[in-house]
Amino acid sequence: MPDSQLSGVAVSPGRARGPVVRVAEPAGAPPATPAPADPQVEAKRIAPAAQAVVARLEAMAETATGEAATILITTAAMAGDPALVGNAEQLVSAERLPAARAVHIAADGFAEQLAAAGGYLAERVRDVQDVRDRIVAELLGITPPGVPDLEAPSVLVALDLAPADTAGLDPAKVLALVTAEGGPTSHTAILARSLGIPAVVAVRGVLELNAAALLVDGDTGTVTVADAGEPVFAAERGGPAEWNGKGETADGHRVKVLGNVGSAGDAEAAVAAGAEGVGLFRTEFCYLDAPTEPSVEQQRSAYTAVLEPFRGKPVVVRTLDAGADKPLAFLAQEEEPNPALGVRGLRVALDRPDLLDRQLEAIAGAAADSGAEVSVMAPMVATAEEAAWFAERVHAAGIARAGVMIEIPAAALAAREILDAVEFVSVGTNDLAQYAFGADRQLGAVAALNDPWQPALLRLISFVGDAARETGKPAGVCGEAAADPLLARVLAGLGISSLSMNAAAVRAVGASLAAVSLDDCRSAAAAAVAAATATAARSGAGSVAAPA
Structure with missing residues (x-):
């Protein structure tokens, strides 16, 4: 009989207990016969x-x-x-x-x-x-596989969930998610966090449990067989409700708590959650399924709609993050043997500077229209030379603050030189982990390597924090790691000055920071960085400064 407790990768915090509903898998390939008459x-x-x-x-x-x-x-x-x-x-x-x-x-x-x-x-x-x-x-003429209609609040268990299935979940009916595959940056994980649903992924053996009820801990990554007669309890979502809306530690050290947005709806949600601004505005929505490049006027209008709720507040806009691994029809790029390491992000702009210049023109116009305090950053930057090239074009477009994302290990190691070329940097922990560990972030078998608590990843971030302190320039984190209330304290202790996350995590992170001093954060960071494993890093940081 399988163990009554299994472990996986915790990807969305909170605890819940309830009856299990299995998500059916596809029946397999349809038969090849009979041959059609016509x-x-x-x-x-x-x-x-x-x-x-x-x-x-x-x-x-x-x-x-x-x-x-x-x-x-x-x-x-x-x-x-x-x-x-x-x-x-x-x-x-x-x-x-x-x-x-x-x-x-x-x-x-x-x-x-x-x-x-x-x-x-x-x-x-x-x-x-x-x-x-x-x-x-x-x-x-049959019902498609996927999440069934739920008659009562339940714990969903699946091999994996299709993105469209996860996007359609009702948080009032889904107590928690448990999947045998997936990783910490999969769509299932990201959407679970945005919906405030506790989730554990890459749980080997969960499909063999045949349990009627489960206790799911989205903080520790454990999944335990529960007695079906035990009462259901709703997921403990988010953090303490009491937060004054200002991102700072108990002794007044500022760490801005910002939102990640990719649409006008996201912007409204971030404002409602109390975000102090935006640390990552993804602009790809403007280009999705576009057969031709959107005009400057079309982009300007679309960006303005997202920026308007943040009049007078800081917003960091990321330029187009697309390329051979995120194909857009109008780019007409050639196939590459390894697209993840090919022409994407800023590398597209280096080949097509006119594309970047038109986007910068649109962003500058939207900033003027909206009254938001707009900065711009580039994705997939590897060297200080690339950062300087980007900053020159941003400044030429009339935008005062240029920055870059740190999502390639080489950029983390060269953070000091990169910060000499730009006004700020922002760490994209999702990609940084994937590149640092050589582990596909969608593959369940290597999901543990993409755990943001991995000490090697935290050490790379510490290089960035040290460089930020030395240069007196800000360094943020806009990857999914920023949404973890305990990890937020570690990041602050490493020298990170802003954290950007989905709207659902804003209050929990703000309240977590407000409950501890900067020295507490530094002690938690020291314990996590010195650890040998991700589990030990989380435990060590928690023993110093557990979330309130």
Whole structure:
């Protein structure tokens, strides 16, 4: 019999106990027989089925906000991809396959290509499989796999959750999430944090438990079999309600508590949560599914809508983070053998400076229109030379403050020289962990390596904090690590001066910082950095300054 307690990677804080609801997996490949009597008629069934899936996903997106809405829109676009539909139609005609079987084969072909590419492209494999299963279900006239309708608050257990499924979860019905696969920066993890749902991923053996009820601890990563007769308790979400809205320690050391946003809905949520500004404004939403580059005027209008709620407040805008591993149609880039290490982020701008200049023009215009205090930073920067090149173009566009993201280990090690070239830096812990450990952040088998409590990652961040103190310039963290109330104290102790996170985590992080002194934070940081393992780092920091 499996152990009654299992461990995984804690990705969203809080504790909950309740009955288990298993999320069904797809039934497998549809049969290849019988052959259709009329292949042309059979092939014509595929496009309407795909469009029906698109319509349902778009309807879900209309009621969602922020990251969830973006994921649903992206999934809908994949479902309507003419290449997928066209390939499936050709298989019906050429091999006389049933439409459902043809869609399954065509989608699997795309998924294999993405998996082979690695990096961020590999992250989209689950999306393709989800689209495949939805279209196949439509063609077969059956209910698609995924999260069932919940009659009562429950703990969801799954091999993994498709991004679209996670985006549609109701926090009032979902007590906690437990998956056998996934990682700390997967869509499941990010959305669970944004929804305030405790979650543990990469829990090996959870599918064999056959437990009627589970106790899930999203702080420690433990999943324990519970007595089905024990009372259900709602997830303990967020931190202490009492916070005065100013990011600082108990002795007055400032650590700004900011929001991560990627849409006007995100901006409103961040303001409502009490964020002091924005530490990461993702601009990719403006380019999603655009067949051509959006005009300066279109970008300016879109950015203004996001910036307006932050009039008079600081907002850090990240320039386009796209490229061969996050393909956009209008970029028309060539295929690369390893897209995660290819032309992406600032490297696209180095090849296409005109693209960057037009975006900077739009950002500057939106800053003037909104009254927000706008700074701009570039993604995927590796050297001080690249940072200086970017800063020159930002300043030429009339924007006073230029910064860069530290998400490549080389940039962390050269933080002192990079800060000489720019006004600030911001650590993207998701990518920094992935590159530092050589571990795909979507692969459950290596999820523990992407735990933000890994001491080696914290030591890289300490280089950045030291450089910030030496130069007298600010260094922020805008990766998912900033949303952990205890880890926020460690980051402050390492010299980080601002933390940016999803709206759901703002008050918990602000209250956590307010409950301790700067010396407490430094002691917690010292304990975490000196630890040998992620578990020991978390335990060591907690023994010094556990969240209030």
